[in-house]
Structure formats: C-alpha cells, structure tokens
Amino acid sequence: MTAPAPAPVSLFNTLTRRVEPLLPLAPPRVTLYTCGPTVWNYAHIGNFRTFLFEDLLRRWLEHAGYDVFHIMNLTDVDDRTIKAARQAGKRLVEHTAPFTKAFFEDRDYLRIKPAHVYTPATEYMPQMIALVSKLLERGVAYKGEDGSVYFAIAKFPTYGRLSQLDKREIKVGARVASDEYAKGDPSDFALWKKADAADEAVGAVWDAPFGRGRPGWHLECSAMSLAEIAKCCGVQTLDIHAGGIDLIFPHHENEIAQSEGATGQPFARHWVHGEFLNVRGTKMSKRHGNFLTARDLREQGVDAAAVRLLFFQTHYRAPVDFTDEALEGAKEGVRRLGEFHERLKREEGRGKGDGEIAELTKKFEDDVVTALNDDLNAPRAVAALFDFVRATNRELDNPKGGGGAAQALAAFERVTGADLLDILPSERAVAPALARWVEERVAARNQARKSKDFKAADAIRAELVARGVEIEDTPTGTKWRLG
RNA sequence: GGCGCCGUAGCCAAGUGGUAAGGCAGAGGUCUGCAAAACCUCGAUUCGUCGGUUCGAUUCCGACCGGCGCCUCCA
Structure with a gap:
C-alpha cells in the first residue's frame, strides 16, 4: 500500500453536501483543525466517537502521503467551565486542569494520536482580543448596549451557507437570551462577553480595549486556528475543519463569519462532520444522563481495540447505537484478529513466496485503499479485512498452501496496526x-x-x-x- | 414550525437502477481423546408502509408511519 503521494482522498464536504476530492491548498501539506473537548468534566465516549473518526481521518491522510498538521483546541473557558468551577468553589484553571489531564489519559487509552498542537483557549487571549479588535475595525462587529461585543451577521452576506440557514426559520418562541435587547439583530452572536460577577468569582476575565470580559464560545476556534496555521504555514485558510454534527450550527457557522470577516479569505476548504453515538436511539449526552466515559470502559477492562473496531464498523456519517451486545461483538472480532495475527507470525516462513495468499493480500490492500479513499468508508475496509482473514486462514489450513504468509503478515500489520486502524489486542501483562x-x-x-x-x-x-x-x-x- | 438524519436478518452494520458486504450471536459439519482455535455449510425471495417513474427500485420521486438531531455556547 505504498500509494503514490498524495493519493486521491474524497470526503463529504458539509459546505456543498457532496463527496468531493480533498484539494489541499499546498499539497502535500494538509492543515487539519478539529474541535476538541470542553474540559469542564470527563469526556464521554460519544465525544470520543468524533475524536476517533478524526483520528482515523488523520492517519489515513498520512498514510495517503499527506503531511498533516493537526490542531485541536481545548475549551477551558465558556459557560459550562465557569459554572462548574463556581460550583466546585475553584478558580477556573484549577477546575479545568485535571480534566485536561484526564482527557489526555483517555486519548492515550483509546490510542488516539496526539494532535501536533493543542490550543487551550485561555492561552490565546491576545489572539482573540486582536481578532475582536479587527472585526470592530472592519465594522462587522459592534459593542452592544450591555457592553458585550457582537458580530453583525447582516454585514456578512454569506452567513448561513454551511448550515443552509437561508432555508431556515428560527423557531418562534425559541429561547431568547436575556441580553437580546442589547443586540442589533437577534441572531447576532457574542464575540466578547462583558464580565459579570460569576466570571470575576472564578477568574475568568481578561482586560481588553473594548472592555473587561471573556471570549464568546466561537471566538477561540477562529483565533487559535488562524494563529496556528499562520505560524506553521503562512496561510489563512484551513484545509479541513472537522467536528461533531451538532457543531454545524451555530458554532461552525459563526467561526466562518468571524474568520472570514477578519481575513477576507475562505476559512476552511473542507468541512467534515461526524454523527452521534446514540444509546437506544437517543444521543449520548451528559444532559440525558445516558453516557459512559472512556475511563468507565477502561475500568471495566475493555480493550481500546474493541472500542475502535466497534466505531470503525459504522460509517462516521451514520448514527450508531452503543449497546453491550455490540461491544461484545467487537471484542470477539478483536480476539479473532489477534489469533490471526499470532498465526501469521507463527507461520510466516511457510511455503514459497507467492501463491494464493499473495493474491488475497493484494486484493485486501486494494479494497482497503478504495474504501478509505471513498469518504473514509471504514466499515467497508473492515469487511475487506475480515474477508482477508477468513480466506487466508483457509489457505493456511491447507497443508500444501501457505506461500506468501510473510507478505500477508506485513499487509495485515499495516492495516490493523498502530499506523492505521490500530485495532489489534493490547498486550496483557501476566504476573x-x-x-x-x-x-x-x-x-x-x-x-x-x-x-x-x-x-x-x-x-x-x-x-x-x-x-x-x-x-x-x-x-x-x-x-x-x-x- | 424550519433545516437535516435514520428505519436493511436475533443484534451491530455496508451497499448498488438489474435483483442484498462484513462482524457478533445461533444451527449442522470437518478437525480434536474431549474441548478450543480455524475452516465448510445454513439465515433477509427481501431492504418501515403505500403509491409513482422505469423493461426493472432496496437503491430515484411523492405521501405516510416510526425513531432521532440541530434551531445561539452540545462531539
């Protein structure tokens, strides 16, 4: 699978609602920004489903020969972190630091490759303040009567393109913010929120030319991604921006408005969104109380390989139901892959260098490449994998067969090993x-x-x-x- | 109400305008002292329902039923 770099990778683009070839600005480099966790609490495995699909995306791009620069943000200042800190009677950073640490532990448990850079919002205040200043200068933002700064969507004609807002109507009687009166248009969103008592109490306040306060939720992603891609690559446009489907509106819509309002350049070329993890048909979430954290699974002794296989068996754009039965099935699948791996290692030297297994191996790798290039179709790649396992086992069962086992082993490890799917069973320490x-x-x-x-x-x-x-x-x- | 998604065997889940991948579970078999592992065979005459387009639809269109998501700080 030594693809000529870079290979043609196609991905669904939320902007156009079509599967399109990935066309990076300056190949082979790909800048990838993924919306990370809000570190107010432990992330649940629904959150991690998204991070896992992004992990596969990153690995596949690298495999295809791209030089990926991956940025992930850590939201450590927003309504929820402030509220949680307040309830815990702590300063903001005191509250979020342990959860950031926990997130990294969970990430490692699930074998998710670390991003090249993590950007905690609180460490990018100067960039955020500069961005707001720029938007004010350019007249697309204004200070409201309440002292907060808002983005004027009327000044940004393409607002709503990502979420097809032009086709929407805001629900009558939908939640109306208490600061509504302060805004020019009810749909304008806060870039900078004037400090209130709760913010002061936990230390979530910063001084800015336009007033003491804290960033609105969306601001960080624009400021941090633009800062990082400018630093690394001297550009103002991301190749890929990814996240959960719930972020399309308003989060990503607002990021586009803020970023493009400031730079005049397209913010991201390709928008990729993953579907939810459900529990009995309902979205897994803290609010519904139907969640399971990564550490819960780890404490139950669940091999991360099983979690990865489980998620990769469903396409990232289709919702998936998390059930114990499905997890058990994935565990069994991982065991089978492990058995097969051991067998290949054992019988590597058997027979001549070619034969039926060489054919099977070639087909296997071709099928995997085709599947993943086609909108990251991991389920189809997994199907090809199990086809390969069965057919190769059959050949190995034949006393006269077995030629090509070494090639099969190499291919098997390339696909299931630490460079790609990473779904082989963990080594278990035995006393x-x-x-x-x-x-x-x-x-x-x-x-x-x-x-x-x-x-x-x-x-x-x-x-x-x-x-x-x-x-x-x-x-x-x-x-x-x-x- | 607006926008969007989903409904495929017991469970999880791919997919295509030409007649249904893969995994798990289950049944039978080969092998084995017996197991285990592995392999072989078996399962949807059918893809929520009803219409339409078509030579032909699970796949396209419409309606309906059921489930879900977003609609300003949710991955």
Missing part, C-alpha cells in the same frame, strides 16, 4: 507467578493426556478455566491465554 503456575498446570495436564488419563486432564483444564485461563491444544503444543 510471573501466575505464568509459572499456569505453565506447571499445563505440563501436568499434558502428562495426564499422554497417559490417556483424560479425566485428570479435564480436571486440570477446569482448574485453569476457573482462574480465567483458556487453553488450546495445537499440533505444536498447548497454548494458553487469559480469557
């Missing part, structure tokens, strides 16, 4: 004492089997199973593993 005991019992059982004392042999197996050890007799000896 030396346990290992010694198991080895002794296995030897005893084989002794019993040798003397045809199957009753004793089965008793020992039951003993092992009771301790969570599964055994498997093979022509080359007895294998065991923790179940």
